[in-house]
Amino acid sequence: MKKSLLNFFKRIEPDKKKSPFLHTAYDAFFTFAFTPNTTTKGGVHIRDGMDLKRLMVQVVLALQLCYLYGTYNIGQQHFEALGMYGGFFEGFHLKLFHGLIKILPIFIVTNVVGLGIEFWYSAKRGHAVEEGFLVSGALIPLIMPPDIPLWMLGLSVAFAVILGKEAFGGTGMNIWNVALLSRVFIFFAYPTFISGDEVWVSDIHKIKDIGYQSVQYGWAHHFFDWIFSGFGWSTFGSGAQPVIDGYTGATPLALAAKGGWDNVLNVYSTHQMWWGDIPGSIGETSKPLIILGALYLVFTKIADWRIMVSMVLGCTFMGLIMNGMAPDQITADTENIFKFMAVPWYYHFYMGSFLFAMAFMATDPVTAASTRPGKWVYGFLIGAVGLIIRVWNPAYPEGWMLAILFMNTFSALIDNVVLNANMKRRQKRTAAVSS
Amino acid sequence: MKNKANSLWLLAMIFLPTGAVMGQSGSSGSNILIYSLIAVAVLIFFYLLVQVADNLLAIEARQSGSQRKGVNYGIFPRISEIFAPKLPDFVEDSPVTVLKRGHNILLQGEAAARIDESVEAQTFAVQPFNFKGIAPIPKMLVEVGAEVKAGDPLFFDKANPEIHYVAPVSGEVIAINRGAKRAISEVVILADKTQKYRSLNAPDPASASREDLVKFLMDSGAWPLIKQRPFNLIADPAETPRDIFVSTFDSAPLAPDQNFVVQGREAAFRKGIDVLSKLTSGKVYLGLNAKSASVPSKAFTESNAEVRWFYGKHPAGNVGIQIHHIRPIGSKDKVWTLGVQEVITLGALFTENRFNAERIVALTGAELKDPVYVRTNIGANLGELLKDNLKAENTRMITGDVLSGRKSGPEGFLDFYDDQVTVVEEGDYYELFGWLLPIEPRPSISNSFPNFLFPNLKFKANTNSHGERRAFVVTGQYEEVLPMDVYPQALMKSILNGEFERMEGLGIYELVEEDVALCEFVCTSKQPLQQILRQGLEMMREQG
Numbered sequence: 001m002k003k004s005l006l007n008f009f010k011r012i013e014p015d016k017k018k019s020p021f022l023h024t025a026y027d028a029f030f031t032f033a034f035t036p037n038t039t040t041k042g043g044v045h046i047r048d049g050m051d052l053k054r055l056m057v058q059v060v061l062a063l064q065l066c067y068l069y070g071t072y073n074i075g076q077q078h079f080e081a082l083g084m085y086g087g088f089f090e091g092f093h094l095k096l097f098h099g100l101i102k103i104l105p106i107f108i109v110t111n112v113v114g115l116g117i118e119f120w121y122s123a124k125r126g127h128a129v130e131e132g133f134l135v136s137g138a139l140i141p142l143i144m145p146p147d148i149p150l151w152m153l154g155l156s157v158a159f160a161v162i163l164g165k166e167a168f169g170g171t172g173m174n175i176w177n178v179a180l181l182s183r184v185f186i187f188f189a190y191p192t193f194i195s196g197d198e199v200w201v202s203d204i205h206k207i208k209d210i211g212y213q214s215v216q217y218g219w220a221h222h223f224f225d226w227i228f229s230g231f232g233w234s235t236f237g238s239g240a241q242p243v244i245d246g247y248t249g250a251t252p253l254a255l256a257a258k259g260g261w262d263n264v265l266n267v268y269s270t271h272q273m274w275w276g277d278i279p280g281s282i283g284e285t286s287k288p289l290i291i292l293g294a295l296y297l298v299f300t301k302i303a304d305w306r307i308m309v310s311m312v313l314g315c316t317f318m319g320l321i322m323n324g325m326a327p328d329q330i331t332a333d334t335e336n337i338f339k340f341m342a343v344p345w346y347y348h349f350y351m352g353s354f355l356f357a358m359a360f361m362a363t364d365p366v367t368a369a370s371t372r373p374g375k376w377v378y379g380f381l382i383g384a385v386g387l388i389i390r391v392w393n394p395a396y397p398e399g400w401m402l403a404i405l406f407m408n409t410f411s412a413l414i415d416n417v418v419l420n421a422n423m424k425r426r427q428k429r430t431a432a433v434s435s
Numbered sequence: 436m437k438n439k440a441n442s443l444w445l446l447a448m449i450f451l452p453t454g455a456v457m458g459q460s461g462s463s464g465s466n467i468l469i470y471s472l473i474a475v476a477v478l479i480f481f482y483l484l485v486q487v488a489d490n491l492l493a494i495e496a497r498q499s500g501s502q503r504k505g506v507n508y509g510i511f512p513r514i515s516e517i518f519a520p521k522l523p524d525f526v527e528d529s530p531v532t533v534l535k536r537g538h539n540i541l542l543q544g545e546a547a548a549r550i551d552e553s554v555e556a557q558t559f560a561v562q563p564f565n566f567k568g569i570a571p572i573p574k575m576l577v578e579v580g581a582e583v584k585a586g587d588p589l590f591f592d593k594a595n596p597e598i599h600y601v602a603p604v605s606g607e608v609i610a611i612n613r614g615a616k617r618a619i620s621e622v623v624i625l626a627d628k629t630q631k632y633r634s635l636n637a638p639d640p641a642s643a644s645r646e647d648l649v650k651f652l653m654d655s656g657a658w659p660l661i662k663q664r665p666f667n668l669i670a671d672p673a674e675t676p677r678d679i680f681v682s683t684f685d686s687a688p689l690a691p692d693q694n695f696v697v698q699g700r701e702a703a704f705r706k707g708i709d710v711l712s713k714l715t716s717g718k719v720y721l722g723l724n725a726k727s728a729s730v731p732s733k734a735f736t737e738s739n740a741e742v743r744w745f746y747g748k749h750p751a752g753n754v755g756i757q758i759h760h761i762r763p764i765g766s767k768d769k770v771w772t773l774g775v776q777e778v779i780t781l782g783a784l785f786t787e788n789r790f791n792a793e794r795i796v797a798l799t800g801a802e803l804k805d806p807v808y809v810r811t812n813i814g815a816n817l818g819e820l821l822k823d824n825l826k827a828e829n830t831r832m833i834t835g836d837v838l839s840g841r842k843s844g845p846e847g848f849l850d851f852y853d854d855q856v857t858v859v860e861e862g863d864y865y866e867l868f869g870w871l872l873p874i875e876p877r878p879s880i881s882n883s884f885p886n887f888l889f890p891n892l893k894f895k896a897n898t899n900s901h902g903e904r905r906a907f908v909v910t911g912q913y914e915e916v917l918p919m920d921v922y923p924q925a926l927m928k929s930i931l932n933g934e935f936e937r938m939e940g941l942g943i944y945e946l947v948e949e950d951v952a953l954c955e956f957v958c959t960s961k962q963p964l965q966q967i968l969r970q971g972l973e974m975m976r977e978q979g
Contacts (some may be wrong), residue, residue: 002867005867006865031903033867033868034865034866034867034868034869035865035866035868035869035870035899035901035902036865036900036902036903037862037863037864037865037899038863038899038900038903039831039861039862039863039898039899039900040898040899040900041842042842042963042965042966043839043952043955043963043964043965043966044837044838044839044952044955044956044965045831045833045837045838045840045842045857045859045898046540046837046838046859046878046896046897046898046956047899047900047901047902047956047958047961048877048878048879048880048881048901048956048957048958048959049873049877049878049879049884049901050879050880050884050901050902050957050959051870051901051902051903051905051959051961052902052903052905052908052959052960053870053871053902054870054871054881054883054902055883055908055909055959057870057871058883128903130905130906131905132908169906170906171905171906171908172905172906172907172908172960173906299882300881300882300883301880301881301882301915302883302909304910304911344468365908365910365911366908368910369910370910370911370922370924370925371910371911371922371925372911372914375911415925418922419922419925419937419940419941422921422922422940422941422942423937423940423941425920426763426765426920426940426941426942427940429763429765430763430765430766430767430768431765
């Protein structure tokens with residue numbers, strides 16, 4: 001079986017000179033199916049079984065739970081806004097397929113655009129396709145709101161891959177986290193879109209004079225309705241239903257920014273926030289599943305636990321300071337900023353994307369600090385700066401994206417300080433030993 | 436003083452927010468937080484109290500005349516002591532350097548602890564490229580067809596004509612092979628049935644002057660046994676080394692057991708140490724293994740050298756790592772290093788009055804029918820050593836270990852400093868989804884393989900590169916297996932960028948290829964670290 005497959009692959013190999021792009025694409029898929037037969041030359045004679053493909057795929061594996069729940073939660077939030085199917089298993093198939101209808105196009109566009117650019121650049125440069133986008137392509141859909149227009153997504157991915165990565169020389173050379181660059185592109189290029197309350201719950205829009213209601217379902221929903229009705233299951237219907245009273249679509253953070261922790265608790269319970277039954281970016285909502293992924297990455301030593309721990313410490317430190325600075329008495333007249341500052345520090349982990357950023361974004365080895373002491377400083381500062389941006393930024397109540405990109409910029413500087421200290425130490429020691 | 440300032444600062448950090456939270460809580464009523472913070476503060480207070488008392492105790496001990504370093508006088512064990520490994524009895528009370536970082540690659544095909552006397556090599560070679568720092572085309576003193584005795588000079592380097600490179604065995608010079616650019620690659624000798632030795636007049640090391648000893652060592656052919664760091668060159672006779680270091684254990688995969696190798700030759704080893712201690716202005720240091728299952732040979736523990744114990748995984752046995760922890764090399768220092776069998780050959784000059792190039796060599800690797808030790812000489816032919824011992828055709832013969840050895844073949848010869856031959860399978864085949872679902876177990880430090888479930892499993896490794904070369908992506912991976920205060924990745928990048936000051940500052944002088952070999956093994960990006968390091972070392976050497 002293996003031999004005939006190998007022969008088949010060898011037969012269809014395109015010519016490298018005549019069609020470099022095809023050959024690059026072929027090579028990428030071939031090395032995906034078969035590890036090459038190259039042996040070691042000079043240096044060590046045996047090599048560790050770990051390579052970059054395996055490394056990257058471990059991160060993708062760690063994200064799978066977030067994908068599963070994220071898909072479900074798109075549907076869950078949609079139906080919750082309409083006041084339907086409140087229980088976890090009620091209308092399960094509808095929620096799941098609604099989620100799939102939303103997330104599949106996002107995933108496909110991300111990877112077609114990103115990998116297309118990656119393949120094209122590799123063909124131009126004449127080297128093998130590097131695996132970096134395997135992870136970026138899995139991360140980007142998870143940090144997007146479910147209602148993201150696909151053209152916006154494609155544009156942001158193209159921006160991130162071309163300017164954020166290929167301009168620097170490809171995988172391993174980039175300064176900023178590629179996935180976050182695509183997110184930050186949307187953040188700055190289309191601020192009105194990303195910062196409103198509407199984008200976090202899928203297929204609910206505001207109609208003048210009527211208010212929020214769900215959209216008219218399209219052909220995909222109708223197609224699945226046809227199948228579901230065959231089984232005698234409940235169906236999507238035609239859509240355009242009104243939402244329940246009091247629906248705003250606001251995320252816990254938006255609520256906290258407007259009225260403090262009490263305002264959040266009016267809408268969401270801590271239980272909901274912990275398990276992820278809240279609107280938000282696709283993959284960021286469920287805290288236990290993210291923690292499971294993080295633990296897997298720590299166990300396989302792919303992500304550095306030092307960054308994660310120090311980031312929690314940094315966030316805690318800043319949260320305590322903010323709690324300390326908040327006024328003692330919170331009344332209805334207190335400024336919103338003080339109400340936000342008074343949110344107990346430990347509840348900051350319940351809201352927004354702190355854990356997702358900690359587990360999968362800050363730990364990106366290429367853009368993080370590379371020395372052990374540097375990692376502690378790097379993580380701590382992300383935690384502290386991120387919370388500052390989250391709370392004290394009047395425009396948009398979330399900060400990890402900007403904090404991580406900010407610290408990405410400075411990670412080389414942090415490393416340099418650590419290395420200089422090492423050089424000084426060596427100099428001193430030499431002086432002491434030689435004298 | 437500094438400590439105290441730190442803890443005060445820490446206290447302030449804890450209490451400042453506490454006060455604020457206390458004030459706030461009057462309204463919010465979340466009491467658990469305050470109580471826990473108070474509890475932490477109380478605990479810290481008592482901790483500080485005990486710390487002060489503890490330090491006073493230590494000061495008292497020092498004032499009353501105790502001089503020992505690294506001994507804990509406090510009431511509490513140090514954290515490092517709680518987690519310290521249980522050391523074997525033979526270490527007794529000597530201080531031990533515990534190296535936490537590192538990794539032992541467990542492979543199949545360890546040599547059985549016996550010497551197969553039936554294995555005999557007939558051809559031997561001296562290979563000029565084994566000696567770093569000499570010209571690729573040395574001045575030949577013999578021609579093809581010449582009869583030589585063991586210890587007769589074969590060639591010398593024009594820069595240092597007094598250093599003789601001698602024949603390991605007596606016999607006929609049957610070939611002088613040349614490689615690229617007419618560099619001499621091998622001087623091949625067909626050995627006599629009974630060995631004849633060039634007679635030497637060894638001075639008595641106890642009374643002879645250092646100059647006489649140096650002169651004798653250069654003339655007798657023993658000088659190239661000594662390597663000089665930085666750069667791992669042939670020792671410079673004009674230099675007096677700061678110290679001399681010998682590692683008495685090899686932690687590399689399948690490496691020979693030096694306790695076994697030294698058996699029966701203890702006197703020569705001790706003599707060698709005595710001679711070396713005359714050559715340095717400092718000390719001769721022996722690195723011993725505190726992790727070995729058996730008691731180290733008396734030759735190591737009872738010699739006239741300074742003994743230092745090391746406890747750790749590979750590369751704890753590398754002399755470079757040991758130097759780093761005993762007395763690190765600075766930019767102007769020169770230190771010398773030797774292996775155990777080099778010391779024995781050097782000592783035998785004085786005990787036996789002849790150049791005895793005998794080597795106990797471990798034949799190892801999963802591709803051997805009978806992995807065993809053999810008695811031969813420096814530069815033995817590999818094909819003759821491994822005759823009738825190979826299991827399969829498609830194998831790679833390595834002189835040395837799998838990490839820093841050299842690829843050779845049945846026509847090739849044992850390298851000058853090597854005491855090990857490894858044979859592993861060539862991995863030149865495609866593997867379906869080999870990166871994702873490896874069917875065969877393979878050595879790795881990654882927990883993404885189920886290897887961590889089987890800590891004692893021995894692997895049958897092959898030479899497949901298990902992936903393609905990529906840019907540096909993963910960080911902290913090299914540090915995990917290199918027990919030195921060095922940042923290898925930053926160093927490698929500085930070499931690739933040609934930044935001399937940074938290379939020196941980051942410790943390139945403390946490293947040679949074998950020290951970063953394990954880093955190269957674990958490298959996810961499959962970077963050739965040993966090659967990059969050598970490139971950097973050559974750059975530094977040319978500079979100055």
